[in-house]
Each structure stands twice: as C-alpha cells, then as structure tokens.
Amino acid sequence: MKKKIKNLVVGSGLSGAIIAERIASILGEEVLVIDRRNHLGGNCFDYFDNNKICIHKYGPHIFHTEIEQVWQYLNNFTKFNNFEFKPQVIIDGKPCTLPFNLNTLHQVFEKSKADFLEKKLVQKYGKNGKISILELKNEGDKDLKELSEFVYKKVFEGYTVKQWGLKPEKIDHSVTARVPVMISCDDRYFQDKYQGIPENGYTKMIENILNHPKIEIRLNVDFHQSDFEYEKLFFTGAIDEFFGYKFGKLPYRSLHFDIEEKNTEYFQNAAMVNYPCDFDFTRITEHKYFLGTKSPKTVVSYEYPQEFELGKNERYYPISNPENQALYEKYLQEAKKLKNVYFLGRLGDYKYYNMDLTVERALNLFKGVK
Numbered sequence: 001m002k003k004k005i006k007n008l009v010v011g012s013g014l015s016g017a018i019i020a021e022r023i024a025s026i027l028g029e030e031v032l033v034i035d036r037r038n039h040l041g042g043n044c045f046d047y048f049d050n051n052k053i054c055i056h057k058y059g060p061h062i063f064h065t066e067i068e069q070v071w072q073y074l075n076n077f078t079k080f081n082n083f084e085f086k087p088q089v090i091i092d093g094k095p096c097t098l099p100f101n102l103n104t105l106h107q108v109f110e111k112s113k114a115d116f117l118e119k120k121l122v123q124k125y126g127k128n129g130k131i132s133i134l135e136l137k138n139e140g141d142k143d144l145k146e147l148s149e150f151v152y153k154k155v156f157e158g159y160t161v162k163q164w165g166l167k168p169e170k171i172d173h174s175v176t177a178r179v180p181v182m183i184s185c186d187d188r189y190f191q192d193k194y195q196g197i198p199e200n201g202y203t204k205m206i207e208n209i210l211n212h213p214k215i216e217i218r219l220n221v222d223f224h225q226s227d228f229e230y231e232k233l234f235f236t237g238a239i240d241e242f243f244g245y246k247f248g249k250l251p252y253r254s255l256h257f258d259i260e261e262k263n264t265e266y267f268q269n270a271a272m273v274n275y276p277c278d279f280d281f282t283r284i285t286e287h288k289y290f291l292g293t294k295s296p297k298t299v300v301s302y303e304y305p306q307e308f309e310l311g312k313n314e315r316y317y318p319i320s321n322p323e324n325q326a327l328y329e330k331y332l333q334e335a336k337k338l339k340n341v342y343f344l345g346r347l348g349d350y351k352y353y354n355m356d357l358t359v360e361r362a363l364n365l366f367k368g369v370k
Contacts, residue, residue: 004229007031011236012217013042014355015345017209018073018362019234024214026370031214032228034221040210042236043316044202044355051261051295053288054201058314059255059303060272060285061202064192065356071194073363077208080196083290085189087272087283091154098274099189100133100151101182108150117147121183130180134168151181159276163305164253164319172320197290232369236345238315239331247330250350252308252315259301267300280304318350325350342369 007023009016012035020031039045043058062085065071074080089098097104102121106114120143125131133156136148152168156179160168188195198205210217223237235242240250258281271289275281281302288298308315318324328350335343344365346353353361 004231005030005032006230007232007234008228008230009033009234009236010223011035011042011345011347012037012040012206012210012219013044013236013345014206014358015236015348015362016042016234017206018359019342019344019366020215021209021212022363022366022370024212026366029214031216033210033215033217034223034226034228035217035219036222038219039203040217040219041203041206043314044206046201046203048201049261049299051288051293051297051299053293053295053299054197054291055259055287055299056202056285056290056301057257057259059257059301059316060287060290061197061355062190062195062290063197063355064190064195065354065359066192066194067356067360069363070356070359073359074205078198078200078205080194081199081291082195083197083292084195085272086187086270087189087274088268088270089155089274089276090278095269095273097187098155099180099182100155101187102185103187108154117143120144121147121181125183127183128186129183131183132180136181148181155179155274155276157276159274159282162276162280162282164317165305165307166319170321172325199291201291232340232342234342234344234365236343236348238347239328239335239343239350242343243331243334246334248327249310250327250331251319251324253317253319254306254308254313255316256304256306256313257301258304259299262298262300264298265296267298315347318346318352320352 006029009020009031012033016033020033023029023031044061045058046054046056048054087098088095091108096107102118105118120141124144133148133152136144137152139145139148157168164171267286268284272283272285274283281304283303285301286298288295306313342365343349344361345358
C-alpha cells in the first residue's frame with residue numbers, strides 16, 4: 001500500500017517553494033515538491049556560465065516591491081544587490097530612456113518643443129505624476145494628444161502587438177498600465193522602495209528556501225502522469241490542465257530566447273533595450289549588468305514572443321481580457337468544490353503576477369491554510 005503524502009506541492013518556482021517552506025518550518029510537516037522540469041525555480045531559473053555571468057534562462061527577472069513582509073521574508077534566504085532597472089527603447093534608431101519620461105521627451109524632440117510639452121504635462125498631471133498611454137490618448141488637449149500618438153506609435157503599439165498578438169485596446173488595463181508616461185526625470189523603470197537581484201541568483205535563493213529536512217524534492221516528475229496519494233495538494237501549474245481542459249484551454253503567450261555569447265566586453269548600454277518597431281524580437285537583454293559581472297565577453301538574449309502551444313513551448317503570460325477571465329472563473333468554481341486542493345501562482349490563479357505579488361500570494365495562502 002502506498003504511503004499517503006502529507007503535503008504535495010506541484011512546481012518548484014517561487015509559489016511552490018514558499019508554500020513548501022512555510023508548511024515545513026511553521027507546521028513541522030513533511031512536504032514533497034515535484035517539478036516536471038530538470039531544475040528548480042520555474043521561470044525564475046538562472047545559472048552561471050563559463051564567464052561567471054548569471055544567465056536568466058527564461059527572461060530577465062528584476063525584483064522590486066513596496067511590500068515589507070515580502071522583502072523581509074526573502075532576505076531570510078538571500079542578500080540582494082542594489083540593482084535598479086534602467087532600460088532603453090529604440091526610437092527612430094536612437095536609444096532613449098524607458099519608460100517614456102521628461103528625459104525621453106528631450107531626447108526625441110528639439111528643445112523648444114520638448115520644453116513646451118514638458119510644461120503642459122507638469123501643469124496637467126503634476127511633477128512626478130504618471131499616466132498610462134491609453135489614458136493620454138483620450139486627452140482633449142491637442143498638443144498632448146499629438147504627443148500621445150507619437151508615444152503610442154513609437155514605443156507602445158508595435159511592442160504590444162509583438163508581445164501579445166493583440167492591439168493594446170484588446171488587452172486588460174492592468175497590463176497596459178505597466179507602460180506609463182512618467183512626468184519626471186527618474187530613469188528607473190520601477191520606483192519601489194526595495195529593488196535588486198539575489199547576489200547568488202534566483203536559483204540559489206530558491207534552493208535556500210527549499211533547504212529544509214522535512215522537504216523532499218523530485219525533479220523530472222509530471223504530476224499528470226503520476227498517481228500520488230496526498231492529504232493536501234498545492235498546485236502551481238495551469239488550472240485548466242489540472243481539470244483536463246473540460247471548459248477549453250486558457251490562452252497564454254509564450255517566449256523564445258536566442259542566447260548568444262559576444263566576444264566584446266559590452267554589447268549595449270543598458271541591461272535591456274526594447275525594439276518596438278523593428279525586427280521580430282521585442283528586446284535584447286544583456287545579463288552581466290544584473291550582478292555587475294566583470295568579464296572580457298558578454299552574453300545577450302534576443303526575446304521573441306509567440307503563441308503558447310501545448311508540448312512545444314512554455315506558458316509565460318496569461319492573456320487578460322473579459323472573455324478569458326470568464327473562462328478562468330469556470331475553472332475557479334470547479335476548484336472551490338475540491339477539498340484540501342489549493343491553486344496559486346501565475347498559472348494556478350491565471351494572473352499576471354509580479355514576483356513580489358507571487359510571494360505575497362503564497363504567504364497569505366499559507367496563513368489561510370494554517
């Protein structure tokens with residue numbers, strides 16, 4: 001007779017690791033963590049190459065938060081450096097500040113026009129304010145509306161269509177609001193109180209979270225091809241897959257990365273450069289910036305958005321719109337019928353979480369379960 005597992009956690013990304021650690025550390029219960037991949041960390045997985053550069057295999061992850069309990073919790077398992085994300089965007093062939101702010105304004109327009117538009121933006125929205133590009137497009141002022149059309153075409157529209165396969169108007173506001181126009185000269189993409197990258201990488205941080213005598217880890221194990229018996233299940237995989245797609249498949253966007261070593265000290269002037277209007281890729285990430293690595297060579301990744309196809313690529317981003325949310329709600333109602341089965345994470349909750357909200361969700365779910 002098979003031994004029933006006290007707590008089974010499916011997925012070893014941030015969500016799964018944190019819920020496993022809390023159960024083991026606070027409740028003193030045994031936990032089995034399984035993952036179908038051959039590594040920990042989910043899409044946060046990173047590794048150090050021969051140049052000692054930390055490569056974010058599944059795309060750049062920059063931690064930032066205003067949530068005190070999240071910051072304090074993670075600092076139990078890693079130290080963070082003081083990396084602040086200052087990406088660039090190519091506008092008419094020229095690298096410019098991103099997000100679009102007052103500095104960008106002066107980079108793309110001649111001085112008199114930039115001064116004129118800056119004055120109008122400050123009068124309308126206040127210094128250090130911000131507004132989403134779609135809101136700015138609805139502005140009644142002729143000059144600000146002209147500015148909004150410029151930013152929309154040069155920065156926002158092409159990138160969004162490549163990233164999501166949809167026009168910006170077809171995407172939920174919570175997603176489009178991630179690309180604001182900033183009424184300031186602060187070149188940081190995030191203004192959160194706490195920002196940084198784990199000094200030894202995300203994979204090491206998650207290894208530390210899972211380093212507990214009551215936690216067992218098994219990689220290369222697919223939950224759907226297994227027959228575990230468990231008392232409690234914490235599922236961080238796709239909720240529609242869990243229920244056999246009985247209501248249909250939830251749509252996702254996926255990504256493909258071409259990771260290349262370059263025989264030069266630096267390839268570009270920022271950790272990330274966005275290409276909204278040219279090429280099939282959306283952005284180029286140069287990984288050595290994240291931990292300030294010194295090396296004669298560098299490594300970059302070209303990021304190509306694509307449709308998610310089951311068995312061919314990975315799920316990255318839930319596509320948030322009313323139709324998809326209605327489909328998710330059907331699965332959520334099914335989930336509520338189950339006893340001692342909990343869904344969490346981007347795939348389990350079908351939400352475009354930032355990392356800090358992923359951590360907060362796991363911590364709060366544990367409090368409820370406890």
